[in-house]
Amino acid sequence: MPIYNAPTKDLQFVLHDLLKVSEQDIAGYDDLDRDFTGAVLEEAGKVATEVLHPLNVVGDKEGCVMENGVVRTPTGFKAAFAQMKQGGWTAMDCDPEYGGQGLPYVMNTAAQEPFVSANMAFNMYQGLTHGAYSAIHAHGSDEQKQKYLPKMVTCEWTGTMNLTEPHCGTDLGLMRTKAVPNDDGSYKISGQKIFISAGEHDMADNIIHLVLAKIQGGPEGIKGVSLFIVPKFLVNDDGSLGARNGVTCGKIEEKMGIHGNATCVMNYDQATGFLIGQAHKGMRAMFTMMNEARIGVGLQGYAQAESAYQNAVAYAKDRLQGRAVTGAENPDGPADPLIVHPDIRRNLMDQKSFVEGARAFTLWGAYLIDRAHRNDDKDAEGLISLLTPVIKGFQTDKGFEYATAAQQVYGGHGYIEEWGMSQYARDARIAMIYEGANGIQALDLVGRKLTQDGGKHVMAFFEMIKTFIKKNDGNEALKTGFLDPLKAASKDLQSAGMYFMQNGMKNPNNALSGSYDFMHMMGHVCLGLMWARMAKAAMDALEGGASDTDFYKTKIATGRYYMARQLPATSMHLARINTGADTVMALEAANF
Numbered sequence: 001m002p003i004y005n006a007p008t009k010d011l012q013f014v015l016h017d018l019l020k021v022s023e024q025d026i027a028g029y030d031d032l033d034r035d036f037t038g039a040v041l042e043e044a045g046k047v048a049t050e051v052l053h054p055l056n057v058v059g060d061k062e063g064c065v066m067e068n069g070v071v072r073t074p075t076g077f078k079a080a081f082a083q084m085k086q087g088g089w090t091a092m093d094c095d096p097e098y099g100g101q102g103l104p105y106v107m108n109t110a111a112q113e114p115f116v117s118a119n120m121a122f123n124m125y126q127g128l129t130h131g132a133y134s135a136i137h138a139h140g141s142d143e144q145k146q147k148y149l150p151k152m153v154t155c156e157w158t159g160t161m162n163l164t165e166p167h168c169g170t171d172l173g174l175m176r177t178k179a180v181p182n183d184d185g186s187y188k189i190s191g192q193k194i195f196i197s198a199g200e201h202d203m204a205d206n207i208i209h210l211v212l213a214k215i216q217g218g219p220e221g222i223k224g225v226s227l228f229i230v231p232k233f234l235v236n237d238d239g240s241l242g243a244r245n246g247v248t249c250g251k252i253e254e255k256m257g258i259h260g261n262a263t264c265v266m267n268y269d270q271a272t273g274f275l276i277g278q279a280h281k282g283m284r285a286m287f288t289m290m291n292e293a294r295i296g297v298g299l300q301g302y303a304q305a306e307s308a309y310q311n312a313v314a315y316a317k318d319r320l321q322g323r324a325v326t327g328a329e330n331p332d333g334p335a336d337p338l339i340v341h342p343d344i345r346r347n348l349m350d351q352k353s354f355v356e357g358a359r360a361f362t363l364w365g366a367y368l369i370d371r372a373h374r375n376d377d378k379d380a381e382g383l384i385s386l387l388t389p390v391i392k393g394f395q396t397d398k399g400f401e402y403a404t405a406a407q408q409v410y411g412g413h414g415y416i417e418e419w420g421m422s423q424y425a426r427d428a429r430i431a432m433i434y435e436g437a438n439g440i441q442a443l444d445l446v447g448r449k450l451t452q453d454g455g456k457h458v459m460a461f462f463e464m465i466k467t468f469i470k471k472n473d474g475n476e477a478l479k480t481g482f483l484d485p486l487k488a489a490s491k492d493l494q495s496a497g498m499y500f501m502q503n504g505m506k507n508p509n510n511a512l513s514g515s516y517d518f519m520h521m522m523g524h525v526c527l528g529l530m531w532a533r534m535a536k537a538a539m540d541a542l543e544g545g546a547s548d549t550d551f552y553k554t555k556i557a558t559g560r561y562y563m564a565r566q567l568p569a570t571s572m573h574l575a576r577i578n579t580g581a582d583t584v585m586a587l588e589a590a591n592f
Contacts, residue, residue: 001057001420002053002056002057002307002311002419002420002421002423002424003310003311003314004048004049004053004117004118004307004310005045005049005310006041006044006045006046006048006049006113006114006117006118007113007114007306007359008038008041008042008045009551010356010359011041011110011113011359011363012034012037012038012041013534013537013551013555014110014359014360014363014534015032015037015106015110015363016034016037017534017537017538017540017541018360018363018364018530018533018534018537019106019363019364019367021037021104021106021367022034024367024371025375026104026367026370026371026374026375027374027375028102028103028104028370028374029104029370032104032106032107037107037110040107040111041110041111041114043087044089044111044114044115045114047083047084047087047089047114047115048114048115048117048118048119049114049118051080051083052080052115052118052119052122052123053118053119054076055074055075055076055077055080055119055122055260056118056119056120056121056122056260056423057420057423058074058075058076058260059073059074059077059119059121059122059259059260059261060121060257060259060260060423060426060427061259062074062075062259062260063252063259063260064201064252064259064260064261064262065252066200066249066251066252069200069248069249070200070202071200071201071202071249071252071262071264072201072202073201073202073203073260073262074259074260077122077203077260078202078203080122081122081125081126081155081203081204082203084126084155085154085155085156088101089111089115089126090126090129090130090153090154090155091153091154092107092108092111093105093107093108094130094133094149094153095137095149095153098137098145098146098149098150098153099149099150099153099154100153104370104374105366105369105370105373106363106366106367106369106370108366109295109299109362109363109366110363110366112127112296112299113299113303113306113359116299116300116303116304117303117304117306117307118307119260120258120300120303120304120427121257121258121259121260121261121427122260122261124197124198124258124261125155125158125198125201125203125261126155126158127293127296128158128159128160128161128197128198128293129152129155129157129158129159129198130159130292131159131161131289131290131292131293131296132152132159132160132161132208132210132289133149133152133153133159134288134289134292135161135210135227135276135285135286135288135289136148136149136152136208136210136229136276137149138285138288139227139276139277139284139285139288140229140276140277144229144274144276147235147239148208148229148231148235151205151206151239152208155204156204156205156206157204157205157206157207157208157231158198158201158203158204158206158207158208159207159208159209159210160196160197160198160199160207160208160209160210161196161210161286161289161290161293162193162196162199162209162210162211162212162230162266163193163212163286164193164194164195164196165177165191165192165193165194166192166194169437170436170437170440173220173221173222173223173224173225175191175212175213175214175225176191176214177189177190177191177192177193177211177212177213177214177268178190178191178213178214178215178216179213179214179215179216179226179228179273179275180215180216180270181215181216182272185274185275186272186273186274187213187215187228187272187273187274187275188270188271188272188273189211189213189228189230189246189247189268189270189271189272189273190268190269190270190271191213191268192250192265192266192267192268193211193265193266193268194253194265194266195253195263195434196209196263196264196265196266197258197261197262197263197264197434198261198262198264199249199262199263199264199265199266200232200248200249200262200264200266201262205233205241206231206232206233206235206241207231207232208229208230208231208232209229209230209231209232209247209266210227210228210229210230210276210286210289211227211228211229211230211268211273212225212226212227212228212282212283212286213225213226213228213273213282214226215279215280218279218280219280222283223280224280225280225282225283226275226278226279226280226281226282227275227276227277227281227282227283227285227286228273228274228275228276228282229273229274229276230245230247230268230271230272230273230274231245232244232245232247233245234272245271245272246268246269246270246271246272247266247267247268247269247271248266248267248269249262249264249265249266249267250264250265250266250267251264251265252264252265253265255430256426256429256430257423257425257426257427257428257429257430258426258427258430290435290436291385291388293435294388294389294391294392294435294436294441295362295365295366295369295388295391295392297392297396297431297434297435298358298362298365298391298392298394298395298396299362299395300396300399300428300431301358301392301395301396301397301398301399301400301428301431301432302354302355302358302359302362302395302398302399303399304399304400304403304424304427304428304431305351305354305355305358305398305399305402305403305406305424305428306355306359307424308351308402308403308405308406308407308421308424308425308428309348309351309352309355309402309406311406311420311421311424312347312348312351312405312406312407312409312410312421313339313348315338315409315410315413316337316338316339316344316348316409317337317338317339318337319337319338319410320333320334320335320336320337320338321335321336321337321338321341322335322336322341323335323336323340324336324340324341325341325342338409344409346565347405347408347409348409349558349561349565350402350405350565350566351402351405351406352558353531353558353559353561353562353565353566354398354402354527354562354566355402356534356555356558357527357530357531357534357559357562358395358398358399358527360527360530360531360533360534361387361391361395361526361527361530362391362395364530365384365387365388365391368380368381368383368384368387369384372384379457379460382452382453382456382457382460383457383460383461385449385452385457386445386449386450386452386457386458386461387461387526389436389441389442389444389445389449389519390441390445390519390522390523390526392435392436392438392441393438393441393442393445393519393523394519394520394522394523394524394526395523396428396431396432396438397432397438397520398523399428399431400425400428400429400431400432403424403425403427403428404425406421406424407421407422407424407425438516438519439515439516441519442515442516442518442519443512443515445515445518445519445522446500446511446512446514446515446518446519447511447512447515450497450500458497462490462493462494464529465486465487465490465525465529466490468486468529468532468533469483469486469487469532472532472536475536475539477539478532478535478536478539481535481559481560481563481564482531482532482535482536482559482560482563483532485528485563485564485567485568486525486528486529486532486563486567488570488571489521489524489525489528489567489568489570490525490528492521492525492570492571492573492574493518493521493522493525493570493574495574496514496517496518496521496573496574496577496578497518499514499577499578500514500518500577503580507580507581509580509581509584509585510580510581512581513580513581513584513585514576514577514580517573517574517576517577518573518577520569520573521569521570521573521574521577524566524567524569524570524573525567525570527562527566527567528562528563528567531559531562531563532559532563534555534559535555535556535559535560538552538553538555538556538559539552539556
């Protein structure tokens with residue numbers, strides 16, 4: 001059976017050595033001292049390891065079952081969900097006015113990582129609820145907030161998001177789900193939605209569906225989309241549950257992975273719905289949920305890679321195969337462990353350097369969200385808007401890549417279900433698709449985010465890198481291994497942006513053909529910046545007399561690997577971008 005141990009020490013390093021959370025001028029951050037965050041993360045790790053991780057294989061093998069319209073989750077899920085609710089893990093960063101703990105988003109993000117690594121399918125039930133909570137909190141009326149949020153905070157009621165229909169995914173302007181006004185201000189919602197994660201299950205008393213639909217007579221296309229609250233059970237004025245609404249689960253999808261999460265076809269048959277925000281402005285409200293979800297999915301990418309990596313390391317240290325080329329390292333045994341071989345080391349270092357860099361990138365993103373929301377910092381809001389498609393797209397692509405790389409360490413055993421490694425690859429695969437497929441993330445980055453506010457935010461990003469390099473230019477230990485590679489990669493990224501400016505206007509395909517490469521290029525630069533900052537933090541800790549010298553020296557060595565072996569990929573991506581659209585668009589459709 002696979003293993004998992006929460007990387008509490010590394011999470012603490014990012015929070016305190018890198019982000020220095022307790023020193024920031026953000027409301028609530030002064031409470032985040034090492035003792036407090038350490039206690040929270042230790043307990044989260046304990047729940048993840050002892051409660052959620054043992055159910056990961058159970059969920060994968062059993063899946064969810066629908067009987068007479070009732071969806072039953074795998075054995076143990078219901079009890080574990082009750083334990084999560086009782087422990088307050090669903091309410092960490094929610095508004096205290098509705099029963100939340102009011103902790104910063106960065107703390108919630110750090111605590112969520114072990115849950116996702118331990119059991120991604122299970123954690124989606126509360127993760128989706130949090131997103132629905134955020135949409136209602138941001139755009140709902142006072143009455144809607146009071147009616148729904150307290151029990152969504154506790155996950156007594158869970159939430160979903162309903163976008164996709166059988167004939168439309170990304171192009172939501174094509175949706176057919178309709179909303180007909182009632183005399184009392186409510187609407188009758190009719191239509192079908194597919195791929196609805198946690199759409200029906202047996203772990204909550206009610207499910208609050210957020211549904212995109214078109215009000216009859218509204219504008220055509222995406223401008224005519226509105227967002228509605230459609231509860232499974234209608235809620236009475238006193239908060240008690242009323243009649244069953246006209247929403248049912250048609251079937252559970254059979255999927256490649258995340259079997260423990262019920263992915264449903266949802267049928268709305270004149271279900272009663274309540275408009276959130278303004279009519280025909282549904283996408284604005286839904287994107288509150290989706291943008292948060294994209295950060296969470298980016299976390300899923302590296303969190304699955306983390307679990308897979310831990311198992312690959314354990315196997316590489318235990319499995320005896322061949323002899324080290326430089327001489328036997330296990331002379332008393334029949335062979336040396338796999339980890340002595342350079343190619344295994346390369347594989348493991350690829351995984352380790354990505355996971356630790358992605359963890360820092362994601363928590364930095366969470367910090368920017370806190371700064372934007374708690375300090376009303378528009379620059380932070382613009383920067384995280386720019387970085388969100390990179391966090392989602394780059395990290396889920398790489399997360400899947402490294403989940404399969406971990407599987408490779410096992411050789412044939414990695415392909416056999418008994419060892420459990422295929423689940424990480426199968427579960428990680430969905431993260432590249434949902435919440436906006438990664439090709440869409442790349443188009444969003446190049447087509448919208450780079451030019452947002454006149455390019456202000458991407459220029460601020462480049463200036464941030466330039467300032468960091470200049471400030472530390474006299475640090476020789478940092479310069480060669482970290483600053484010089486970061487400078488070169490940043491120049492590659494700027495050159496790609498310049499190519500888009502010079503060639504994208506006359507032929508937009510020149511920019512869009514290179515968008516995926518640009519997203520990956522920017523992902524590498526972001527992780528390069530994180531590694532340069534982490535190396536500086538580790539060097540400072542060593543100079544300050546830190547007791548755990550091995551931890552900090554390992555951090556620096558891992559960072560050097562990323563800068564030397566991973567970051568140079570920016571030059572390859574730049575070369576591809578500079579070829580433009582001609583080769584990409586050369587064939588007629590009939591010739592494919």
